[in-house]
Amino acid sequence: MDLSIWAMQAFNGLSTFCVLLLMALGLAIIFGQMGVINMAHGEFLTIGAYTTFLLSQAGSVLGDWFQTWYFPVAIVVSFVLAGAVGWLVERFMVRHLYRRPLDTLLATWGLSLVMQQAFRSGFGAREVSATLPDWLMGSLKPTATIDIPINGLFMMALTAALTGLVVFGLTSTRFGVWVRATVQNRAMASAAGINTRKVDELTFAIGCGLAGVAGAAFTTIGSTGPTSGSLYIVDTFLVVVFGGAERLIGTILSAFSIAQTQAATEFFMTGSMAKVLTLSTIIVILMLRPQGLFSIKVRR
Amino acid sequence: MFGEFLLRVEHLSVEFDGFKAVDDLTFYAAKNQICAIIGPNGAGKTTLLDLITGRTSPTSGEIRFKEADIGGLRENQIVRRGIGRKFQTPSVYEALTVFENLEMAYPDARTWLSAWSFRRSEAVVKKVEEVAELIYLKDKLHERAEKLSHGQKQWLEIGALLIQEPDLLLLDEPVAGMSVQDRELTAALLLELVKERAVVVVEHDMDFVRKIADRVTVLHQGKILMEGKMDAIQSDPRVVEVYLGH
Amino acid sequence: MERATPSPWSARFRSFTARLSSEKSTRENASFVLLAVLLLLVFPLGLDVFRLNLVGKYLTYAFVALGLVLCWGYGGILSLGQGVFFGLGGYCMAMFLKLEASDPKSTAIQSTPGIPDFMDWNQLKELPAFWVPFESLPFTLLAVLVVPGLLALVVGLAMFKRRVGGVYFAIITQAIASILSILIIGRQGYTGGVNGITDLKTLLGWDIRTDEAKVILYYVNAVLLLGAVLLGLSLIRSKLGRLLVALRDKEERVLFTGYDVASLKTFVFVLAAMLSAVGGAMFTLQVGFMSPSFVGIVPSIEMVICAAVGGRSSLFGAIYGSLLVNFGKTYFSESFPELWLFVIGFLFIAVVMVFPNGLAGLDLMKMRSFIESKLRRFQKPSVGLSIPKPAPSRPGVTAAPRSNG
Structure with a gap:
């Protein structure tokens, strides 16, 4: 095997890594930090993807300049829109179920079905693709045999930036401190003057907003259908659980190892068998080490 | 029968993420003795009970009960x-009588x-009634547990332990939230119980401890600060320092 | 409960209903008779063969829902992978029937006669080793129970011994459902792929496609289901039933009372798996095929909604819930296909947020407290002390379906 095959293989692994990590970021906050399980997380991603698709079509009305630069706008709008829907969901549904995790799971599953059908009624069952701006097309060719698509590189850059932002937000901002304080000891945080209810609302909304951004990013590498988001939900939960839910670094490492395993096994067998193998490996490891791969010993 | 001590805890340590909750602790409990463990919050009292009962596994050290090593058991x-x-907050099945x-x-x-295939036998009924008598709940046998007062729930939980006739009772704050009368009754109950077994009590209420304890152990930051009779403990400057602080 | 002083209306009402519910087992017996009449007489006499077969199909999901009531409603263990066990039971049965349908004579046109048609299409030259034992009916019937049971045993022991439960367990079972359906679809030559195992014809030479066979199979299914209900009733009335509720509500206490919580949980999970598998096998027999669309994530969670709609801790509710949800599904998919996801989606939300006890929660107990609160409004609390205490005859824990998470 020559070098270029290895390079392409590594690039494929990195692309999968980015997809998983983008999906998992929002979930790592909602599930990892708040302990709330949101089975409709994938649908928030779909919100972002459809938003981006709609904006990419708006170029024909607003002119070429918009067609070229709609993407940054789409990221912001996706974040806001998905975040706003998330805020509503927290307010009217999830809040009433904080002490009943299994019920939260079922109710948000119901929500995901409703949202999927809403997408199908609104946009049709067929998949749609956003028109990519020119600067995202084409590929880099460092050697004659290596071919790296620019949209893939863009995804990676976006993933890196977003991950950096989330890590920074959780560790170095006042809000991040509030979130962690609320998670660790709600009564104490509340006594210290933190409006924990507000923190819950915002944390949930931000987690959903991040899913929206992930959805926007996905349009650069694939098309969007009503069930696009739900396809990834189980994988994403496994990423977060596998990483040891409490720590973001665990989520990153676990997304990386899962993606690389998947990419590597795909080299030797069909895609579906590679997936079966990867998922089964994760399950077996989780059975042996249920606290996740990268977590530390904590007090129960 | 088992040497001098029923329970021997020797050089026990446990670490959570670099924090030593219990640090090289050595502790004994003997039959017919009530041993009280006191100490400020976070001293490692509940963690010690967790370690003895297998809820947390120790980083190092040894736990022997009736001379057998129980360190790795479930x-x-x-x-x-x-x-x-018995747990800190009363833990009974609220929906059951x-x-x-x-x-x-x-x-x-x-x-x-x-x-x-379990059928309620005479022996079970008799034993249940016997224990109910002991824990002052004879006339409440058919009440649902959710209707009991806080103190009665504490007794019920102790009763649920007694029915198994344990040789060692570990009680985490048995009189928390109890009225003065209930405290008296609980003290009497414990003094009765200790006739057949060893009792370890974690408690904050000093008057209660004074009334029942044969021996008091003061924990501080996972270590034993002092051990002895209540009077000696209460006049010791180090204990006063730990409790009154900084 | 007769009193010299006239008791207030609310108290009279309460003692009346308490007496009713104190005869809880009598009421359960009545429910059982009602169910038996419905399944054995009303449906077969009132419906044509096509509809009866359809009801029979719905009732196979009731096995899964029954298992979920025991495992989730009582034990507090939510499995989102019950489709796996339903599917395994169904596939075991389907493999036997398929082998019988693929005798060398009727498959003479294949390049390798005597093996199932989909294997031939996928260029398999001989029967894979794991198919061979399914030529025997006794082995197949055993496998229907043992294969899903073993899987549940391994998963249950591995998870519960390490104290994994709640949401984590739910997600892992969901992942298992996902894995199995990908595996079945991916290995077309061995499993029939996405189409499943189809064209099943006879059971030991007896044609299962005739009207007469359909009626007989319906009865077999109904009797098995009634048997499963009796099994469940005996369980929840026993100490084991109380123990399951106890470990749902206070797992630590049960553990520190000396019970091996992991084994108890594993037991109820395995039982639920086996019940599901019986449902799966009966599905194959009645409907005539088995496919991965009954294995994956979506069918598994639809089975949870059946149990939830009926009332997660009501055995009878499980059956009515399965009938209702699946009837709704058929009706909507025929008439308003685009509405079905909305309906089931809102059902999930409503069952969790508004009716946590499902159909069973809509009964007397609920209305009783409602009417009581209304009556209390008229009666000032001065008479509150004279309310007779119905405590000794109050129902045990089984009468208190709780909406825990």
Whole structure:
């Protein structure tokens, strides 16, 4: 095997890594930090993807300049829109179920079905693709045999930036401190003057907003259908659980190892068998080490 | 029968993420003795009970009960060896009656098959009534547990332990939230119980401790600060320092 | 409960209903008779063969829902992978029937006669080793129970011994459902792929496609289901039933009372798996095929909604819930296909947020407290002390389906 095959293989692994990590970021906050399980997380991603698709079509009305630069706008709008829907969901549904995790799971599953059908009624069952701006097309060719698509590189850059932002937000901002304080000891945080209810609302909304951004990013590498988001939900939960839910670094490492395993096994067998193998490996490891791969010993 | 001590805890340590909750602790409990453990919050009192009952596994050290090493056993195995534990907050089955709560703790029909075919026998009824008498709940046998007062729930939980006739009772704050009268009754109950076993009590209420304890151990930052009679403890400047602070 | 002083209306009402519910087992017996009449007489006499077969199909999901009531409603263990066990039971049965349908004579046109048609299409030259034992009916019937049971045993022991439960367990079972359906679809030559195992014809030479066979199979299914209900009733009335509720509500206490919580949980999970598998096998027999669309994530969670709609801790509710949800599904998919996801989606939300006890929660107990609160409004609390205490005859824990998470 020559070098270029290895390079392409590594690039494929990195692309999968980015997809998983983008999906998992929002979930790592909602599930990892708040302990709330949101089975409709994938649908928030779909919100972002459809938003981006709609904006990419708006170029024909607003002119070429918009067609070229709609993407940054789409990221912001996706974040806001998905975040706003998330805020509503927290307010009217999830809040009433904080002490009943299994019920939260079922109710948000119901929500995901409703949202999927809403997408199908609104946009049709067929998949749609956003028109990519020119600067995202084409590929880099460092050697004659290596071919790296620019949209893939863009995804990676976006993933890196977003991950950096989330890590920074959780560790170095006042809000991040509030979130962690609320998670660790709600009564104490509340006594210290933190409006924990507000923190819950915002944390949930931000987690959903991040899913929206992930959805926007996905349009650069694939098309969007009503069930696009739900396809990834189980994988994403496994990423977060596998990483040891409490720590973001665990989520990153676990997304990386899962993606690389998947990419590597795909080299030797069909895609579906590679997936079966990867998922089964994760399950077996989780059975042996249920606290996740990268977590530390904590007090129960 | 088991040398001088029923329970020997030697050089026990446990670490959480670099924090030593219990640090090289050595502790003994003997039959017919009530040993009280006191100490400020975070001193490692509850963690010590967690370690003895297998809820947390130690980083190092040894726990011997009736001379056998119980370090690696599971919680339910430790219970069956004769260690009963009451939790800090009363933990009873609210939806069941007092009778059913006690019956549930009766050391029989513990596998799925025997539980499925379990029939209430004379022996069970007799034992349940006997224990109910002891814990002052005889006339409440058919009340649902959710209707009991806080103190009565504490007794019920102690009763659920007694029905298994443990040789060592570990009680985490047995009189928290109790009225003065109930405290008196609890003290009398413990003094009765200790005639047949060893009792370890974690408690904040100094008057209660003074009334019942044969020996008091003061924990501070996972270590033993002092051990001895209550009078000696209360006049010791180090203990005063730990409690009154900084 | 007769009193010299006239008791207030609310108290009279309460003692009346308490007496009713104290005869809880009598009421359960009545429910059982009602169910038996419905399944054995009303449906077969009132419906044509096509509809009866359809009801029979719905009732196979009731096995899964029954298992979920025991495992989730009582034990507090939510499995989102019950489709796996339903599917395994169904596939075991389907493999036997398929082998019988693929005798060398009727498959003479294949390049390798005597093996199932989909294997031939996928260029398999001989029967894979794991198919061979399914030529025997006794082995197949055993496998229907043992294969899903073993899987549940391994998963249950591995998870519960390490104290994994709640949401984590739910997600892992969901992942298992996902894995199995990908595996079945991916290995077309061995499993029939996405189409499943189809064209099943006879059971030991007896044609299962005739009207007469359909009626007989319906009865077999109904009797098995009634048997499963009796099994469940005996379980929840026993100490084991109380123990399951106890470990749902206070797992630590049960553990520290000396019970091996992991084994108890594993037991109820295995039982639920086996019940599901019986449902799966009966599905194959009645409907005539088995496919991965009954294995994956979506069918598994639809089975949870059946149990939830009926009332997660009501055995009878499980059956009515399965009938209702699946009837709704058929009706909507025929008439308003685009509405079905909305309906089931809102059902999930409503069942969790508004009716946590499902159909069973809509009964007397609920209305009783409602009427009581209304009556209390008229009666000032001065008479409150004279209310007779129905405590000794109050129902045990089984009468208190709780909406825990």
